[in-house]
Amino acid sequence: MITIKSVLRVLLAIFMITAGTLHWVTPDPFVKIVPxxxxxxxxxxxxxxxxxxxxxxxxxxxxxxxxxxxxxIALFIAVFPANINMAVNRIQMDGIPDSDLLRWGRLPLQAVLIAWAWWYTKKQ
Structure with missing residues (x-):
């Protein structure tokens, strides 16, 4: 039986693989936010x-x-300074609307991502 947890695991995996691939294909926007x-x-x-x-x-x-x-989880914590840097210094990333709300909104999103990954730290 397919559960919501299983579907969300695949969704998180796809999200992470896509994000990681973007770091290689278009690294410049990510380089801009590194403190x-x-x-x-x-x-x-x-x-x-x-x-x-x-x-x-x-x-x-x-x-x-x-x-x-x-x-x-460790990765989400490790990249948090880049998200803080982006918000505090109002760094614009290509392809994302120039919005303080979006920049600051990334900060609590890290907590959501940590909680999402934490859900999979337990044996099934």
Whole structure:
């Protein structure tokens, strides 16, 4: 039987794989929001993209899905400074409307993503 939890797992996985792929295909918007105190912004964007893809794929593999969920939680926490930087410094990302509401709205979205991933840290 397919459950809501199963459907949402696939949805989160697709979201993460897509986001990770975008980090590789169009890294410039993500580089723009990396805080200036962090070294090698492009490398960090590529690294975060790899871990987003791995986390998304991992959610779909029962043997590693719990570890993948914990990894995504760590990733969401790790990228939070970029979201803060974007909001505080009013950094405009291509393809997203120039809106303080949207920039600040990303901050609580991280908590939603953490809670969503946390749902999959428990054995099924």
């Amino acid at each position: 200036s105190f962090l070294p090698a912004p492009l490398a960090l964007v590529y690294i975060s993209g790899v871990f987003e893809i791995l986390g998304g794929v991992g959610l779909l593999v029962p043997l590693v899905s719990q570890a993948a969920a914990w990894g995504l």
